Amino acid sequence: MNKIKIGIIGYGNLGRGVELSVAQQPDMELVGIFTRRDPQTIEPQDPVVKVHQINEAQHFKDKIDVMILCGGSATDLPEQTPEFTQWFNTVDSFDNHAEIAQHLAKVNQVATNAEKVSVISTGWDPGLFSLNRVLFSSILSNPHFDTFWGKGVSQGHSDAIRRIEGVQDAKQYTIPVTSAIEHVRSGQSQPLTARQKHRRECYVVLKEGADEHLVREAIITMPNYFEPYETTVHFVTQRELDEKHSGLPHGGFVVASGQTGVDNQQVMEFKLDLDSNPEFTASVLTAYARAAYRLANEGQFGAKTVLDIPIALLSFASREELIQSLL
């Protein structure tokens, strides 16, 4: 069997997750990791894996089938996805909702010209949650939708706390409010406010001499990030933070309720409960890398989203096996 040759651009939490996921796939092999840092300073989890300077990536254009892009959506992916799609089929997790259409158009032009496939905005939201939002809205007429996130670590909110004066370290959990979940699952259509849907729990390590009261006030009054939510602040030691809050769990669910017939209520839900957000996102990227490879082999070039790709293309198993065992 010809294995699918994979490359990874960017080696943070997501890149490390992709390395682990590719190692689990019987039909894939990892050709190399490409980084902006000094390759000597990178230690892959599998010491056999080669690490290269990102500028050398294009010389691998005949040695890598799909390049999985593991950079951030703010500045990396808007540049990298169009750039690397000149030479490779690519997969990214671009998650800046407001700019997805523009990103798609730009990548599509490159992919079409270069006869490559690029699957953009994969992961779980956008990604699997989007897939389910479209599925639900196609089956239920005028459904009421809601998405809940958590319980999980929000990196952006954790960073925001760390920037406050007097804070040495911090971790923030986003937690869906139980009564809101019940409200939505029971098919209530009245929309919920941000405060009604989620609360925020913060674990904060103070710098020596910092004032608890001032730090707490700075957190709970922070506009957009914390002010609109019920926010609880716990002060802990660095040791406690490291021991109990070092993971990156996340999850959440999309739920939709709609009516069919005269007044029959139908509720659909898709839920994730993840010990490791980056490792799960990485597994989704890897599955869509397989689909990108297959679509490219079929000559279906261009930029795609999760909405455009048949589920059978994600699986290592053949269509016949899937129909036999899972349909």
Added chain:
Amino acid sequence: MNKIKIGIIGYGNLGRGVELSVAQQPDMELVGIFTRRDPQTIEPQDPVVKVHQINEAQHFKDKIDVMILCGGSATDLPEQTPEFTQWFNTVDSFDNHAEIAQHLAKVNQVATNAEKVSVISTGWDPGLFSLNRVLFSSILSNPHFDTFWGKGVSQGHSDAIRRIEGVQDAKQYTIPVTSAIEHVRSGQSQPLTARQKHRRECYVVLKEGADEHLVREAIITMPNYFEPYETTVHFVTQRELDEKHSGLPHGGFVVASGQTGVDNQQVMEFKLDLDSNPEFTASVLTAYARAAYRLANEGQFGAKTVLDIPIALLSFASREELIQSLL
């Protein structure tokens, strides 16, 4: 806009659900219902809808884009899907798991020759549950899977009770066992037995003079149907059965847990909670009828399953709208 012209074959609970669902779609119109019964005896929910003898269906080959087949899997669909796919794009809900591959091959041959599209085995299981089983197994390596059904009415089990001597009427609910659900959601890999996963609750109306004790024994000892399960039998009046148990609720969920990285547990779940099983199944068939129409317009003829069809094709909304609003 050219509306998609729909026909319905078979007018039981499922056919009635399809009639209601098609009426909710802005891009579809119902051309007619086709029945084996005397068309004069059929009363469509919308009195304007025309009812014809099933033998006349083929004369509508230029007037109907997609024929939605609403017969049963035991004897109707194995004959009807190949037959009507000679003249129409078709959608069915064939659910005899053991024979799906054979059904697919037979329908595929007809569809390919006739340049039609047939989407087989849609609905929710097989159907949306299958879609999620393949999705979960593509993302998690070697996941542990489970499917729970209920709380819901099982027509087959209700019928089995009705055939017992002394029984006038009956309704059977399949109910997932709470401890089993928790077992699976917590990622336990030990497989569960049938008895551990579901229990059965029966509401039974006795014929005059029938013996409660004998009927109860006949139910709980019935092989395959009830013997392997914890079964509760309630005797009620016909009036109580009609008032409290006339609906056809159902639902259930597919759950998978798997590990990524060293020992991070990831749990994925897809859940339905349905007031009306036939109306929901009908809504799924209608969405896949739209996909069948679009695939036929693209010339992608043959027999398809839910695994082969991009989700975007199910929605009335355009790809651009979906990407803008739901991705």
